[in-house]
Amino acid sequence: MNKALKLQFAIAMVGLLFVGCGSSEKKQEKKPATVSVVEIKQENVPFNIKYTGITEAYQFTQLRARVDGYLLGQEYKDGAVVKQGARLVQIDPAPYKVAVDNATAKLQSAQAAFLIAKQNFDRISPLYEKKAATKQDYDTAVATLDTSKAEVTAASANLEQARLNLSYCDITTPFDAVADKIYQYKGSYVSPSKDSLLTTVYQINPIRVNFEISEADYEAITTNAGSVNILGRPVKILFSTGKEYEKTGKIDFVSPAINEKTGTRTMRVVVENPNGKLTPGQYLGMIFTDINLNGVTLVPQESILQGEHGYMVYKVTSPTTAVQQQVTPSRWIGDRVIIKDGIKVGDKIVKSGIEKIGVDGKIVVAH
Structure with missing residues (x-):
């Protein structure tokens, strides 16, 4: 676009040079340039700037082994859609079932010991109050009761840990997702400390899209x-x-x-993706749909020249004269340009025929 403007400017300058160069012959008076003119008005236009965004999963998680053991197999197809709670991989649960049985038995034993200790304490306590039992007998009953109570607590905790370890044998997805390929295969020995990554699951409905926006655009929005x-x-x-x-x-x-390096800030969009048409890492265009730029000054793109000192237009100062006026463009909106400085509402500028205007700026407005 800038190259086109520069070419247009160069053509205009060549025309000016031809007019400006004298010769020994009698100079012929150049005819006024026939141009079309447009009056500057403030307008409201849609903020239809397109940004480039990159999709990412709404959430994702790596599924890792939390206990040691051999993999019994993969229970999903690579890349399949899986439902929350679905088992994707199983570690051999046999040794962990045995551990649960052992912990259960130890808890039952501890509970039985506690029951006996409680009965003994209930028998010794009233005898001690009647001085029919010694202080040593009473202290022993109290200590035995406290010890057996602590053993029940420890056995209960051990059983809970054994049950947790058993549950870790089933590798399940925490949300509806698309599952990545499997990284460890049937018969592989996995451990939390080595080769623990089994697969990754991605939630892509809804899906997120990140894009960068300039501070000027953010302020305008x-x-x-x-x-x-x-x-x-x-x-x-x-x-x-x-x-x-x-x-x-x-x-x-x-x-x-x-971002101090780019001068932009990140925005993120969330959008429904029920059919999986959008995938993480995809480039998409993003356009705001309900925001207008209000009261902006627009000029046709063809009215603007770009030269060594910036952008300019031909401003009409009388019915037969136009002069160069430097302007500051803000952004291009289709085939028009928003102007920040240099012209105001009510001004008239040359729309077409710029390349015909000579150094004297003489014009004839076509009707």
């Missing part, structure tokens, strides 16, 4: 949205082919900090 809180704002999503995705996303995160 929040100003015209009427609030700095733009969470929930709708965003249209486009595939790389330009085709629109059938679901509309919503802003669910705006970074509170600006």
Whole structure:
């Protein structure tokens, strides 16, 4: 776009040089350039800037072995959709079932010992109060009761740990997801300390899309949205082919900090993905759908020249004269440009025929 503007400027400059160069012959007076003119007005235009986003899973987790043992097998197909709680892999539970049985037996034994200790204490205590039992007998009964009570607590904890270890033999998914390939195969020996990663599961419905936005655009969006809180704002999503995705996303995160290296801040969109058309790592286009830029000054792109000292337009100062006016463009909106400085509402500028204007700026406005 800038190359086109530069070429247009160069053509205009060549025309000016031809006019400016004298000769020994009598100079012929150049005819005024026939141009079209447009009057500057403030307008409201959709904020239809397209940003490039990258998808990521709504959440994901690595499933790892939490106990030692041999894998009995894989219970899903690589890349399959799996439901929350589904078992994907199983570690041989046999030794852990034995451990549960042993812990259960020890707990029962401890409970029996506690019952005997309690009965002995209940018998000794009233005798001691009547001085029919010695202090040593009483102290022994109390100590035995406390010890047996602690052994019941320890045995209960051991049984709970044994049951936990047994439950860890079933590797299940914590949410509806798509499962990655398996990393350890049937018969492999796995351990929490080595070769523990078994697979990874990704929740992709809904799915998230991250994109970067300049501080100028962020200011424009929040100003015209009427609030700095733009969470929930709708965003249209486009595939790389330009085709629109059938679901509309919503802003669910705006970074509170600006990246000092890029001068941008991260925004994130969440969007439904029931059919899995969107996958993590995919590039998508993002366009805000309900935000307008209000009261902006727009000029046709063809009215702008780009030269060594920046951008300029030909401003009409009388029905027959136009002068160069430096301007500061903000952004391109289709075939028009938002101008920040240099012209104001009510000004008239040359729209077409710029390349014909001479150094004298003489024009004839076509009607």
